[in-house]
Amino acid sequence: MDKQRSATITRALIQWREGLQLSRREQSVLGPELQGLDRQLQRLQERQLRVAVFGRVGVGKSSLINALIGDEALATDVAHGSTRRQQAVPWNRTWGDGGLLQLVDTPGIDEIAAPARERLARRVATGSDLVVMVIDGDISAPELAAFRTLQDSGKPTLLVANRADTYSQAERHQLTDTIQARCGSDEPLLWVAAAPRRPVVLADGRVRRQAAAAELGALQQHLDQLLEAHGELLLALNSLRAADHFSAQLLAWRLGQRQQAAQALIGRCASIKAAGLAANPLMLLDLAGSAAVDSTLIVQLAQLYGVRLRGPSARRLLQRVGRQSLVIGGVQWGLQGALSLIKQLLLMAAPFSGGLSLAPAAPVALAQAALAVHGTRITGREAARQLLLSAHRGPARPASLLRRLQRADPQAQRWLAHHQSWSPEVGLP
Ligand SMILES: Nc1nc2c(ncn2[C@@H]2O[C@H](COP(=O)(O)OP(=O)(O)OP(=O)(O)O)[C@@H](O)[C@H]2O)c(=O)[nH]1
Ligand SMILES: [Mg+2]
CATH class of the missing domain: 1.20.120 (Four Helix Bundle (Hemerythrin (Met), subunit A))
Structure with missing residues (x-):
């Protein structure tokens, strides 16, 4: 999408928002939705893209964000459930002509019942322009359901397989085929190792696994291309969807009242x-x-x-x-x-x-x-x-x-x- 179209959409949305005549009661009943919409429209004007990292407990979501920003900003742990609530961190890189980026860490989707999982997936989808869904092996039924929820809500989603260091190349190929078939998608599966551990032979001959440098090449490259080509579109799409959703909620509420x-x-x-x-x-x-x-x-x-x-x-x-x-x-x-x-x-x-x-x-x-x-x-x-x-x-x-x-x-x-x-x-x- 070119800059001119993006500017036209931004203008139209801001005008639409300014023209919304909300009663006091509507402002209070739809308060949280209105705040969400206003945040999204502000990000649209500031050209700040939000990328949410989403997936099962312990797949390495926080590790992936730390590796991407090159800083241990988020806590990670072998113990499951170390991230309890959503948290955004700035990503010190730009896209397009000075566009900003934010990465959002989210709690794991398992260990919660299916309806709550779907709600979480929808919330993550609503609040971000792009979702990176992390898995760490074959895709499970709850992961597949969450992936489908994201797709059904029209959310651009990248599927990333973490812990590449724990599989041989042949295993990775086989897993890629299986996962792509299950998802019914021809999008690439991007393999990474956010916090790999490599075997090292010690002086006494024993072998120990030690922390090694992250391997993010496939994801970095894909993100670079995606953001350069479609950064404006990602922001515009999510803003339009947020506005459309709010307008639908408002109409439904007014309709119910009348x-x-x-x-x-x-x-x-x-x-x-x-x-x-x-x-x-x-x-x-x-x-x-x-x-x-x-x-x-x-x-x-x-x-x-x-x-x-x-x-x-x-x-x-x-x-x-x-x-x-x-x-x-x-x-x-x-x-x-x-x-x-x-x-x-x-x-x-x-x-x-x-x-x-x-x-x-x-x-x-x-x-x-x-x-x-x-x-x-x-x-x-x-x-x-x-x-x-x-x-x-x-x-x-x-x-x-x-x-x-x-x-x-x-x-x-x-x-x-x-x-x-x-x-x-x-x-x-
Ligand atoms: N071997 C290996 N271990 C990894 C990799 N990425 C993460 N881990 C380890 O997996 C464990 C969980 O990582 P986290 O980043 O905390 O996972 P999370 O998805 O944020 O977990 P929750 O916040 O609990 O949902 C940590 O001990 C990480 O060191 C990887 O690429 N390879
Ligand atoms: Mg975490």
């Missing part, structure tokens, strides 16, 4: 329509009256969701809702017309049948009313869905920016191949 009000509104419109249909003897008025109630419902729903309905966009929305609810409720409209016709014929026949034909008119009117309620519910739901989509889809919205970037950049497309975007189906009335 769900009851929307339901009540739909119910009120349904009863107005039902009463009008039951009382009205004329077929055309039946249909026109129903359509009028549905339009009023849409306009009022729009007000409720805070979506401005004006000009062509309003027309398009009404047409879309109309089309959808007509397709879904097509049968209902057909039946409604037929029932209106029957009702009208029964009324017209009244003078000739001595009023007897009026008797079946009442159940027909009731059937119409029941259909009307059902139809209004369909229209209400569809209107709510379309209104939300329109609120989520504006050209400057993170979701649209993300889609555009995905279309324009093949590397973004690859990274986001498994990524599932938020869908506004949740919490509809």
Whole structure:
């Protein structure tokens, strides 16, 4: 991704953030998410990339960070569980044109239940632009599950195998094949030795394993290339995803808050329509009256969701809702017309049948009313869905920016191949 596109995305995101009108209650309910988003946007402006090191307990995550920064900044231990909480350390090297780097050490993913592991993987993924997942032999089921979680969340992830010093070259080749097959990935497996121990023959002839220099060549080289080629993209992608995620959470929250009000509104419109249909003897008025109630419902729903309905966009929305609810409720409209016709014929026949034909008119009117309620519910739901989509889809919205970037950049497309975007189906009335 070139610098110009990166600057455009940064500008658009900052503008979007400044334009977010959050109530006090929203700021407090979504406080932690908002802080996370603001941190990410700040890093985007400062061009500070965050690389998280992630994996099982004791695979050598902290040792790897120490080896990369060339300093024993983090505690390491043979005893498992020496890193208890996430910790970021600055990495004294740059990428691109003066971009900064931070490495994040994380606690091990095993010894915790699967749901917690998934949450941890998601948290690590959310807070970093790139993940280095460390294994130290064949990939286990929990490791594979965590790797998949990272991939499914669209997180660029490098798979690194540590303790290269404890395997022969033939063993390493064989392990590479097995692991790549298990992961279903053609990405390279990068072998390193973060804190190797090499056998040394002592003066008395005994052999002892002694600490030796770290071997990080494959990873260093891969990281150099990746950061030079895609540093800007990594930062932009994670920022867009963070913004998209926040915007989805905000919408879902607002939707949840207004769900009851929307339901009540739909119910009120349904009863107005039902009463009008039951009382009205004329077929055309039946249909026109129903359509009028549905339009009023849409306009009022729009007000409720805070979506401005004006000009062509309003027309398009009404047409879309109309089309959808007509397709879904097509049968209902057909039946409604037929029932209106029957009702009208029964009324017209009244003078000739001595009023007897009026008797079946009442159940027909009731059937119409029941259909009307059902139809209004369909229209209400569809209107709510379309209104939300329109609120989520504006050209400057993170979701649209993300889609555009995905279309324009093949590397973004690859990274986001498994990524599932938020869908506004949740919490509809
Ligand atoms: N032989 C060998 N030992 C290593 C290597 N890397 C790390 N170790 C050893 O593995 C042990 C665990 O290393 P840590 O870096 O603490 O592992 P961790 O993944 O951070 O562990 P937790 O924080 O407990 O999850 C230490 O005794 C390291 O010296 C390596 O490449 N080769
Ligand atoms: Mg550690």
